[in-house]
Amino acid sequence: MADTNAGWNLWNTDEDGAQEAEQEREHEIDAPPNYSKHLRADESHVPPDILHTRHPSLADSVISNTSTSTDMDVQTPAFPPAYAPFNPLATTFALDSALNLIHAAAGTDPSSSTTATISPLPHYQLHPTTTQSGRPWSLKMRRLLPRESRSRGHAIDRYDDDATIYTVSSTVGGELELRGHRANTLPGYVRIVRCGFGGWKRDGGLEVWWYVRDRAGDALDERNEARMRSHGYRPEREWKRELLYRRKGGVWRDGGGVIVATEDVVVVTGNGRKNGVVKKGAWTKLRVEREVQRSRRDLLVTCWAALAWRSGHLGERSR
Known part of the structure; x- marks a missing residue:
């Protein structure tokens, strides 16, 4: 009997030891790995984070010193007004009817506290054409390149048709129509119409309208066939x-009645290169009163130049 109890106890002890060993193995599987038995006494048992931890280098110290420095204010350098493709200070323009150029007249920016002077450099070139009978046919306008502007017009001997931004033409009804040729010009077309008395003179009333195609009234769209059959075709619905602007007495206002530009006729000395011969009204001056985007400034200057061309103030060429 004693031998039986001893054997039973030994079997229980072996079973308990096996269970404890199984539990220890399960604990080792669930527990995170421990490297303490493989490390020296002065090393940490936590594995290093190799993605975010590294020893500082010389580049780190240079970057740290640069970022904490208060003596240097790093800014993006700006182009000088004479070299920039778009000069926001150029708010006054003068028309040279002898060379068919539009200059940025000397002056200062009225909306800025600075007193930076605008250099009188050419900004635009005009290319007018007439019919064989001498009537105005078309007018092209392009922006000059910076190197052309710095030459002050002396080296501009031809017109580059590929750089045309707007083309002005006369309609059957005597109105002026502008069409853009660049990505930043207005789509559709712009029309200058006379209103009131005065015609194309400085005191005459003018309106500048922008027309763009309306897809809802497109007669070629299949979705509008039912309406076309019911109400018929009306061309005014397609646009x-x-x-955009109203002009009266040399004052340009936008559609809301706010003054955007004023114009005047000034007395200048020839074209700047001929023995000081005075020609009254040889240049017409336009001052932009509000800051506008380059595309809108191009349109405003084109409309103003178109009126000078329509009035016969440009040196025109035969078609």
């Missing part, structure tokens, strides 16, 4: 229009 949406917006009033």
Whole structure:
């Protein structure tokens, strides 16, 4: 009997030891790995983070010193006004009817506290053409390149058609129509119409309308066939229009009545290169009163130049 109890106890002890060993193995599987038995006494048992931890280098110290420095203010250098493709200070323009150029007249920016002077450099070139009978046919306008502007017009001997931004032409009704040729020009077309008395003179009333195609009224769209059959074709429904400017007495206002530019006729000395011969009204001056984007400034200057061309103030060439 004693031998039986001893054997039973020994079997229980072996079973308990096996269970404890199994539990220890399960604990080792669930527990995170421990490298303490493989490390020296002065090393940490936590594995290093190789993605975020590294020893500082010389580049780190240079970057740290640069970022904490208060003596240097790093800024993006700006182009000088004479070299920049778009000069926001150029708010006054003068028309040279002898060379068919539009200059940025000397002056200062009225909306800025600085007193930076605008250099009188050419910004635009005009290319007018007439019919064989001498009537105005078309007018092209392009922006000059910076190197052309710095030459002050002396080296501009031809017109580059590929750089044309707007083309002005006369319609059957005597109105002026502008069409853009660049990505930043207005889509559709712009029309200058006379209103009131005065015609194309400085005191005459003018309106500048922008026409863009309205897809909702497109007669060629299949979705509008039912309406075309019911109400018939109406060409005015194919276009949406917006009033851009009104001009009266040399003052240009936008559609909301806010003054955007003023114009005047000034007395200058020839074209700047001929023995000081005075020609009254040889240049017409336009001052932009509000800051506008380059595309809108191009349009405003084109409309102003188109009126000078329509009035016969440009040296025109035969077609």
